[in-house]
Each structure stands twice: as C-alpha cells, then as structure tokens.
Amino acid sequence: MHVFQPFPMDLLEINAFTKFGKEWALVSAGTKMNANTMTIGWGGVGVIWGKNVAYVFVRDSRYTKELMDQGDFFSVAFLNEEYRDALKYCGAHSGREGDKFKASGLTLAAKLGIPYPDEANLVFLCHKMAAVPMTEESFTMPEIKEKWYKDGDYHTMYVAEIIEVLSR
Numbered sequence: 008m009h010v011f012q013p014f015p016m017d018l019l020e021i022n023a024f025t026k027f028g029k030e031w032a033l034v035s036a037g038t039k040m041n042a043n044t045m046t047i048g049w050g051g052v053g054v055i056w057g058k059n060v061a062y063v064f065v066r067d068s069r070y071t072k073e074l075m076d077q078g079d080f081f082s083v084a085f086l087n088e089e090y091r092d093a094l095k096y097c098g099a100h101s102g103r104e105g106d107k108f109k110a111s112g113l114t115l116a117a118k119l120g121i122p123y124p125d126e127a128n129l130v131f132l133c134h135k136m137a138a139v140p141m142t143e144e145s146f147t148m149p150e151i152k153e154k155w156y157k158d159g160d161y162h163t164m165y166v167a168e169i170i171e172v173l174s175r
C-alpha cells in the first residue's frame with residue numbers, strides 16, 4: 008500500500024478540463040466487501056452550497072450507480088498515464104461481471120471506509136450531497152437529448168463535498 012498525504016484543498020491546482028476530459032478518472036463506491044470502480048470522463052470541481060465539491064455524471068445502467076445510491080460516500084481518483092489500460096478496462100466492463108479492481112490490476116484501498124485505487128496519484132474522498140436525475144425535461148438544448156440519450160439511459164448528477172484530498 009502506498010502512503011498518501013492529506014493535501015490542503017486551498018493549495019490544489021488542477022485543470023478540471025484536462026483532468027476529467029483527457030486523463031479520465033475512476034469513481035469508486037461501495038464497501039470493502041463489494042467495492043466497484045468505473046471510468047468517468049465527465050465531471051468537475053467547484054463550490055456549491057458553501058462546500059468544495061466534485062460532481063460526476065453516472066448513467067442509470069451502471070453498477071457503480073447502484074452502489075453510489077446505497078451509500079453516502081464515494082471517491083474520485085486520478086492515475087498516471089501508465090494506468091490507461093486499467094482505466095480502459097474499468098470503462099468497458101461492469102462490476103456485475105466480477106471484481107474489476109482485481110481484473111484491471113488495481114489494488115483496492117480505503118480511507119474512512121471509502122474505496123479508491125491505491126495506484127492513484129490524487130484522490131477526492133467525497134460525501135454525497137445530492138443525486139439529481141436528468142430527465143427528458145432537463146435539457147434546454149434539444150440536441151443534447153438527441154445526441155446522448157437516444158437509448159433512454161440517462162445520467163444522474165452526483166454532487167458531493169470533497170471531505171479529504173489525498174495525494175502522493
């Protein structure tokens with residue numbers, strides 16, 4: 008297991024566009040017994056309801072969504088380029104089929120009971136504040152529904168307070 012240092016949030020300097028959009032991230036949820044992780048390319052960080060938050064978008068069909076709905080916590084983790092294949096794996100297979108941490112060569116770690124991959128270089132430990140399901144009526148640009156939701160597999164937006172940042 009690696010040694011992570013809690014990182015002061017005020018000193019964090021990241022480019023959210025490249026972090027989520029290009030590096031991608033892993034969202035992990037569940038307990039030590041049933042933890043699962045999935046790749047995301049959509050998300051961000053900011054300030055909402057007076058808290059430093061992360062927000063991620065998870066489609067109804069994802070197994071990870073079931074675990075995020077069952078618990079109050081999840082993590083968002085970033086990994087170096089050498090783990091790109093692991094992220095590809097976690098973005099193409101479902102935890103319903105088996106242990107994705109193991110299958111992708113990642114190591115399950117946990118802090119405050121919140122799962123994350125030990126190989127990460129930056130982890131946000133997140134406390135869920137809101138789960139906002141997108142519906143047909145959510146979109147003010149009609150082409151969004153047409154482009155992204157033809158199959159009716161909508162996203163839920165999860166907004167969560169970042170309660171701790173771990174880095175190494």
Ligand SMILES: Cc1cc2nc3c(=O)[nH]c(=O)nc-3n(C[C@H](O)[C@H](O)[C@H](O)COP(=O)(O)O)c2cc1C
Pocket residue numbers: 031043044045046047048049050064065066068069070071072094095097098099100101102103
């Ligand atoms: C680069 C990349 C980005 C992805 N981004 C998202 C995302 O933001 N939200 C989402 O719901 N699925 C996203 N996915 C798809 C899920 O990672 C994928 O469906 C995964 O197999 C779900 O796993 P699960 O069923 O174990 O939760 C992405 C996949 C890839 C490869």
